[in-house]
Amino acid sequence: MNNIDFNKRIILALDVDDVEFAKNWVQLTKSRIKFYKVGLQLFLKGGLNFVKWLKDQDVDVMLDLKLFDIPRTVNAALEQVKDYADYITVHSRMKIMKEIPENVRHKILGVTVLTCFDNDDLTYDGCSFSPKTLVLKRAKYAIYNKCAGVVASGLEITDLRERFGNEFKMIVPSIKLEKPRDDDQARVVTYKQAFKDGADHIVVGRPIIQSDDPMDLIERVQENMRYIVKREKRKEEEDDWELSDLGRHYSQEYE
Numbered sequence: 001m002n003n004i005d006f007n008k009r010i011i012l013a014l015d016v017d018d019v020e021f022a023k024n025w026v027q028l029t030k031s032r033i034k035f036y037k038v039g040l041q042l043f044l045k046g047g048l049n050f051v052k053w054l055k056d057q058d059v060d061v062m063l064d065l066k067l068f069d070i071p072r073t074v075n076a077a078l079e080q081v082k083d084y085a086d087y088i089t090v091h092s093r094m095k096i097m098k099e100i101p102e103n104v105r106h107k108i109l110g111v112t113v114l115t116c117f118d119n120d121d122l123t124y125d126g127c128s129f130s131p132k133t134l135v136l137k138r139a140k141y142a143i144y145n146k147c148a149g150v151v152a153s154g155l156e157i158t159d160l161r162e163r164f165g166n167e168f169k170m171i172v173p174s175i176k177l178e179k180p181r182d183d184d185q186a187r188v189v190t191y192k193q194a195f196k197d198g199a200d201h202i203v204v205g206r207p208i209i210q211s212d213d214p215m216d217l218i219e220r221v222q223e224n225m226r227y228i229v230k231r232e233k234r235k236e237e238e239d240d241w242e243l244s245d246l247g248r249h250y251s252q253e254y255e
Helices: 019-029 040-055 071-081 094-099 102-107 119-124 131-144 154-164 191-197 214-243 245-253
Strands: 010-013 035-039 060-067 087-091 108-111 149-151 169-172 201-204
Touching: 010 214, 019 040, 019 214, 035 040, 040 060, 040 071, 060 071, 071 087, 071 094, 087 094, 087 102, 094 131, 102 108, 108 131, 119 131, 131 149, 131 154, 154 169, 154 191, 191 201, 191 214
Parallel strands: 010 035, 010 201, 035 060, 060 087, 087 108, 108 149, 149 169, 169 201
Antiparallel strands: none
16 A cells, blocks of 8 residues: 555545635645545636646645547647646546656556446447456556556456556545445445555545535544554555565464
């Protein structure tokens, strides 16, 4: 599990179309959250001016435009925004990922399969792969081309970590802070499960913005995150020790 400041593990999704409303939420929460997502809705309203303002608040910015076009057009778009965001999302397709300029790959997050799509949706679109298989294929395009990381459902974290290790950022959207309920997302997990399985960051919007006491909610989630992450790191250290020569020696001696 990667070492990341806890105030950057939650990415607050500013999925609104009111610039002043978004600014107010940043001002309210930036004492505890240092990572924000600007999606297509807010970007079309506030443009690069809002993104620049957000960066001036000394926070990280994920520009979630989910770029998807011919490589030349994607690269031209990246050139326009690369200096204003820490991370930029691009739909992970082999030809697109392969042709992204090397000097910007450290900012690219490959979008695998949107969390609103389930197996029936993929079948209807003529895809013979399961969501998990497709996620692994598309993640490979981003990771093998040395992009920063991938965006994928929490249901695929374990498989991604087992296949590709820890040398990439794992961003999990559509997180539920409580047990998942029926809504517009098909493949979701709770934040506890996401961090237990190896997520680096979770993207949360409505559960915080619609909360009666958002700051208290953020604090409670972050405290739980600290416990989960420390517990999982301790497990990793114990597993590493057991796999070492010394660890095998003592394990055999005391079996």
